Amino acid sequence: MPSSSLILSRRDLDFLLNEWLDVESLTKRARFTEHSQETFDAVLDLAEQIATEHFAPHNRKADENEPRFVDGKVELIPEVAEALRVFADAGLMAGEFDEEFGGMQLPHVVGQAVFAWFKAANVGTSAYPFLTMGNARLLLAHGSREQIDTYVAPEVEGRWFGTMALSEPQAGSSLADITTKAVPQDDGTYRLSGNKMWISGGDHELTENIVHLVLAKIPGGPPGVKGISLFIVPKFLVNADGSLGERNDVVLAGLNHKMGYRGTTNTLLNFGEGVHTPGGQPGAVGYLVGEQHKGLTYMFHMMNEARIGVGMGATVLGYTGYLHALEYARTRTQGRPAGARTTASTDVASPMVPIVQHPDVRRMLLAAKSYAEGGLALGLYCARLVDEEQTAETQEERDRAHLLLDMLTPIAKAWPSQWGLAANDLAIQVHGGYGYTRDYPVEQFYRDNRLNPIHEGTQGIQSLDLLGRKVVMQGGAGLALLGETISATTARAAGTQWAGFAADLDAAVARMGSVTATLWGTGDPDLTLANSHVYLEAAGHVVVAWLWLEQALAAEAGSTDFHEGKRAAARYFWRWELPRTRAWFDLLESLDRTVLDARDAWL
């Protein structure tokens, strides 16, 4: 069994939650009064234990034995169901939900820290509860009382799992072009027909029912995304008493075979193709969630949460890779300290040293640490904003949290997807040839993490969201709020050893503001948006630099090795990473047209 210290750092989680984000202060709020530092610690202990004992041990096995399509069903290795049963039995599926549903009413920030253990231990198995919890939260927000009673309770108990079914084979990121049709029936239900692609957890025998949340178009509605509605389409229809009824016409059409993330079944689903005819009628039975044509708005509720969650997954995959590389670097001996060493002058009389003593190995570890811990700070900060958005005392505070979260969401998704993967790349490199073999887990983390820049909105989609929407929304209020929030941090750094870092960060924030104005001053949205990816990269590095300054300040009083490590990583991010933004901003400022003007035929 892998040691829990190779999965995540509890010390770091404690630092972020307690020494930095002051999570205990949340217990003063009405929703969390039953909680205390002790209850938070206890559920983190529980998560660490279950992730270590039930999730991590089958991570490789699930990779080597991907889901199989046998007789129309999905076959998984048995460890997946066992792990998820333990997870649900421990009440972890219900962690953040209301007591009404048997939940613990944990703050979201604690819930995210808890769930981070499972993603880091086994991202493939964790996807089932991840999707189910998001599905349940969407229904709680937008479903009817009856829909909540029928579907949310079994989900929170872990008896049924949920999916989100958006994409179609002909329209991946372009939801405007989906063609799945939902025809209203006299009884108020709908009949759906169409094909959905890339549906994670779309079919399996892990639970007796699966609750699909499906985007479809009601004939006669507005074109494009304005005509999209959201439906509950259960695999089995549910009787009035909650028992399972007829088989609905949702049929597994195939499985996708992926480079990584193999433990998560990824499916093509056919709706209403006539394989089953519930009630003797054609079409998959669906129940409208909320109002017609508002489906995408509701789904974005889940997608925004999913995006932050994907970012957390990318972070903790990078994080576990980093911890494995650190362990390897401390135990593997090879060569001698560099110094003036060349191959010719190596003194072989001295013993070989652990490779962590080679500066270039430390460079890789420090970089990976700064990406992994920086991403974790970003994810938990955003989760803390969710708590503020929902439970802060005043409406103004809640609105500010909402605005800042909206602004940060594309970064919280995209930055860890790029740099968590970079941490996994470095973890392989630290291992040398061994890291390239399947005898060590770091190559799987790398393959698993490569999904994250793609799903839940590619990096390109996130960049259009940030530059095309978020920084201009409400007349730039989100960008201004981010600037103010960062300034509050840099002001606190005055007179500390971090004043130089704060000055560089202030300059980067100012630059981001002026570059944003330049980009939107062109009067040519094509030119503006052709640069969106570079803008996303630059903004992401500015934000994570800020969170490193936050961590440096929070660690200022500490004198342990842990606190020294925080300072070293903060310094690394300041000196080695933040300067990257200068080249990015210079490029953006120049309004370069090379990419925009390149023609297909030239490529």
Next chain:
Amino acid sequence: MPSSSLILSRRDLDFLLNEWLDVESLTKRARFTEHSQETFDAVLDLAEQIATEHFAPHNRKADENEPRFVDGKVELIPEVAEALRVFADAGLMAGEFDEEFGGMQLPHVVGQAVFAWFKAANVGTSAYPFLTMGNARLLLAHGSREQIDTYVAPEVEGRWFGTMALSEPQAGSSLADITTKAVPQDDGTYRLSGNKMWISGGDHELTENIVHLVLAKIPGGPPGVKGISLFIVPKFLVNADGSLGERNDVVLAGLNHKMGYRGTTNTLLNFGEGVHTPGGQPGAVGYLVGEQHKGLTYMFHMMNEARIGVGMGATVLGYTGYLHALEYARTRTQGRPAGARTTASTDVASPMVPIVQHPDVRRMLLAAKSYAEGGLALGLYCARLVDEEQTAETQEERDRAHLLLDMLTPIAKAWPSQWGLAANDLAIQVHGGYGYTRDYPVEQFYRDNRLNPIHEGTQGIQSLDLLGRKVVMQGGAGLALLGETISATTARAAGTQWAGFAADLDAAVARMGSVTATLWGTGDPDLTLANSHVYLEAAGHVVVAWLWLEQALAAEAGSTDFHEGKRAAARYFWRWELPRTRAWFDLLESLDRTVLDARDAWL
């Protein structure tokens, strides 16, 4: 069967060889007088055809059916042996070798272009001839006449394959610490014992014999790398008439199971463990190559060539990934041109467009093109230097070529290993979710290419070679020569549309010189070398920017789409990539100690 246009671009090869490197001029030299533009074209046609028909088709199958260890032997899919038979029968193994061995005496630059087709089509299968050709060239340079007659001829005919056996389980990159022992015998032979790790092509049934070139230490010799000698250790001993004799005591101990590059058997080999006792004596029979204790020098002859070859492999894997992504982007329709588009305002009445019309997709393609074609230019330029080194008219020209090649070798290995992989990453991203599935080849290219930053000297090793040795050798003569060579190019850009590029490049070269002086002016080699990786990255980008300026100038007269594409990619590299060097040089100039001073316990 994949189209050859998805493997490599013949148009680009023709441009690089003919419009830029003027390969035809080599036919004036004594060694190449039998050749002409027509013979070069014919062998390139042949390579394209055989790579397309015999190598590409089993690339995925070899990945899915990696070599298996069955009854002490290695089982491969039969397509590997068939492809290699066609390759050898066509005379391609012998392409660059002397007519004496049935070779074509091709220039190395043409030989590299020829072999690029095979690596791009199937890097796993190509590794066998790659290693064999390197092995044969080493023996030609340093072996005795008898050794050449015995081993080189069967290798060049493709009847026997070769390996290079350097690493040991306890000493990966640290060759000073190898412990394989070679004990001299009365008859002038040696008996070897020890274990070798990571030996590609170390065992198989593809050929009747395998010629291992093995590093080992003769007892009583100097310690460290100065006591390393080189031995020929054939799998089967060879009788005086060239027929095979007794089985030598080289035994397959295990196979490594890798993330990618699976078509290439990678082995642990045991020498002299007593499984076989040739001549009734213990130990594997070995034959000393050249003189005692000079083994590493000889092996570097092969390793330098192998490093450039690894760089070419990394480039062309990136290249084929780029071509696949371009094809996908031209045929996959999704969404509409960005413009002022937001998800909400998409006009679904208009038809979806090929995704190449989205600027962010073009950004990815243009970046991948600049990495792939830039890497190919680098690899072929270095190959051309090999020809200069060996066949230039004057000793001075040969010496200059040698010096420049020495300087460029770590870059030619490391730069494509980083950026070719980046091209593969972009190719996945262009494909979206499909790129993450095993239904498309781009995920395999990415997994395959991840080996290249590791083997034949990691990026860290290359960076120490560049900063610790190459830029200071002969009092900095290599660095000065590189600077002069680049200046000659920038001088030619005066008065053209590329004058601005040339000025930026001149500035970067000057900066590289001053930064080098700063780094070596510290008097603290630990500090100097702690920054070697950043130095390697910066130097690599400067060199490839130069080669893009070279290509831009060579393309200046052309007005076809192909030439426009060269200009667009050159401009991309100038505007988007070269500026990265500023941040790297700034960091180097600052002599930052963060990495050097970080302690193990802080990580």
